[in-house]
Amino acid sequence: MQLKKSIALFLCMMFVFLCSSCSYVEFENKIHQKIDNNSIEPNIVESESKDFLDNVKILGTGDTMEASWNIIVRETQETILCGTPGLTYTLNGIEIFDSICTSGIDIKETEWDDDNPNYEKTFADNAFILVDMTATYQAQNGENEVLTSIVFSAESDERKLGKSFSEIKNQTQKMQPYIIYFSKHPTDDDPRLSSKEGQYYCFSIKNGETLNFKLGIIAAQEFIDAKNVLLALGNVTADESVAVQNLDCRIFDLFK
Secondary structure, three states, X not given: OHXXXXXXXXXXXXXXXXXXHHHHHHHHHHHOOOOOOOOOOOOOOOOOOOHHHHHOEEEOOOOEEEEEEEEEEOOOOXXXXXXXXXXXXXXEEEEEEOOHHHOXXXXXXXXXXXXXXXXXXXXXXXXXXXXXXXXXXXXXXXXXXXXXXXXXEEEOOHHHHOHHHHHHHOOOOOOOOEEEEEOOOOOOOOOOOOHHHOOOOEXXXXXXXXXXXXXXXXXXXXXHXXXXXXXXXXXXXXXXXXXXXXXXXXEEEOOO
């Protein structure tokens, strides 16, 4: 049943990829919402296979990657460009905190701005990684300014932590790596974008502009101790037999 849900969610995500990047973020926010109203953990779309790392380009601190990539739709064999051509991301470095509570980031500024008191326990029980990045845009199609979105996802391989971690996780609020904060998220005075309308990860950038921002990742301390946190551009964990083949996956290894 879980596999069927994951496949269905992935197919829907690929449909949204064909639309605007901001609409992708809106949909991504929806699929990460709680399925069970009593659960505080997002529904994470996972692949059956974790050997995707064998076929992707791994980058580290100081490296730069393009913010667009190609996929092949298996059913039609059509090649589709995703992301934002002309936009690049550079990983500048990371800061690690015992929890978001010690990071200086206001919880109300996160995607998880919620009155549910259980969220506070999740924040307290997990570490927090603040990722410093730079976006640079050089227009390729004549646009002086584009509205785009962060399409990164936090990845890991929980199996590397062993069975004992899974047992602990089932008894606590320990999280797999998950992005919950974007420093350039829309504010109430932005007439074009609204966090309340599922556009939390959207932003605008002008031709020739360089924009510095931070992403916040919540993760169990065990993932950090194992240096097992990745920042993947787009959806690179999808089972290739389902719908598409990703031609040029790119990932930042936060500990490289």
